Amino acid sequence: MAADESKEVFVISVAAQLAGMHAQTLRTYDRMGLVIPQRTRGGGRRYSRRDVDLLREIQRLSQEEGVNLAGIKSIIELTRENEQLRAENDQLKKELESAQRRTQRPQGELVHVPRSTAVVMWEPRRNRKRG
Numbered sequence: 042m043a044a045d046e047s048k049e050v051f052v053i054s055v056a057a058q059l060a061g062m063h064a065q066t067l068r069t070y071d072r073m074g075l076v077i078p079q080r081t082r083g084g085g086r087r088y089s090r091r092d093v094d095l096l097r098e099i100q101r102l103s104q105e106e107g108v109n110l111a112g113i114k115s116i117i118e119l120t121r122e123n124e125q126l127r128a129e130n131d132q133l134k135k136e137l138e139s140a141q142r143r144t145q146r147p148q149g150e151l152v153h154v155p156r157s158t159a160v161v162m163w164e165p166r167r168n169r170k171r172g
Contacts, residue, residue: 049090050079056088060096067096075099075114
C-alpha cells in the first residue's frame with residue numbers, strides 16, 4: 042500500500058458508497074463495535090481504506106455466507122487477535138534467535154577433578170605473554 046493510501050480517509054457518505062451500504066448501516070456497525078472509524082475533533086467519522094475493506098468483508102460474510110452480526114463480530118475479533126498473536130510470536134522468535142546467538146556455548150572443555158564433587162570449566166589463557 043502506498044503511503045498516500047494509508048492516510049486516505051473518507052467521510053461517512055463516501056465510505057458508505059464505496060462499501061455499497063447505507064450510511065445508517067455504518068453508524069450501526071460503529072455502535073456495535075464492528076467497524077470503529079477515526080473521529081474528527083467535532084466527532085465526525087472518518088473511514089480509512091482498511092475500514093472500507095472491512096465493511097465489504099462484513100457485507101460478504103452476511104450476504105454470501107449467511108453469518109449474523111454477532112458471528113461477524115466474533116470473526117473480526119478473533120481475526121484481530123490472531124494477527125496480533127502472530128506478530129507477537131514473530132517478535133519472540135527474533136528475540137529468541139538473538140539471545141541464542143549471544144549465549145553460544147563458550148570455548149573450552151570440562152575437566153573432571155579426581156576426588157572432588159566439583160566440575161569446573163577450564164579455558165586456556167588467550168593473552169598469555171611469552172618471555
